[in-house]
Amino acid sequence: MTASFTTTITVNASAQDAFDAINDVSGWWGRTTGSTTAVGGEFVYVVPGLHYSGFRVTELVPGRRVAWLVTGSHLDFVADKQEWNGTTVRFDILEGEGGTRVVFTHDGLTADDDCYDICTNAWGMFVNGSLKARIETGEGAPYVFGGDEELTAEDHDELHSQVAAAKGRVGGAA
Template sequence: MGDSYTATIEVAADAKRAFDAINDVSGWWGRITGSTAAVGDEFVYIVPGLHYSGFRVVDRVPESTIAWQVTGSFVDFADDKSEWTGTTVRFDIEETPGGARVVFTHEGLAPEIECYDVCSSAWRMFIVGSLKSFIETGRGAPYEFTGAEELTEAEHSELHREAAASARAV
């Protein structure tokens, strides 16, 4: 797709293990507030001072498909701070002879938007590096915040409320 970023990984694990690992967002991307357990669930991912996104699970077929719609976003370095809002993050999983193939697509993350270079590079690092490792070994390389970047539960909850309010406005 010309209007999306896509990355494909082949993993030495079955589709169930890939599906379960993708849904454990904290294990490969970073800390979240909320849930990815069912369609309709919502969660927030935050990089303090740089980026936050609120997501709603819009598709979840065990061992096959996961899709999260971005309900609210803030990208600090872009002129349009909400350019992720309304986009969708998808994972399509299929069994292969050696394990599984995961096709990651961020629908709407297009080359013409300002954050494309930075955001696609970050996705590549997390999908091709961290998620692949997490699926195969149980060890990912999620972004972790410490010191001044570390958010308290109350701060995470407040950002979750802000993203939910933004979602209602969409």
């Protein structure tokens, strides 16, 4: 079996600061709708015309771990548009001498996946750059869009509906 994608950052911040920053998804990754701060909460992340993913928060252990199940996704740039469905994004936080380590793992994203190169490059950019900066300075570099890419509330409602429809294919309702 091929290993899932993992990358690790060490930050000059407390484990709780890292945990709080991870849960501020729009502060380091990009625009989301929904809840990221409670187990069972659901949110959607969107890059217009390229990618959307729905997530269910499955674990929140303050200062230690955050995990999200991908409940539905659409990747416009690969043949299997739902390649992320049923995968899990996890952040393990380990405070120690020399800083706090954040181990990011996308369980189920492997080198066998069509999106592996593009997705791991993007995760690396956001985790190693934007999230690290967000934890250490309070300012991340999330993906921002506007103009013709601007999504309306109706657009987000439709994406939530599409993710909800996909839930049956990845383990049922919350």
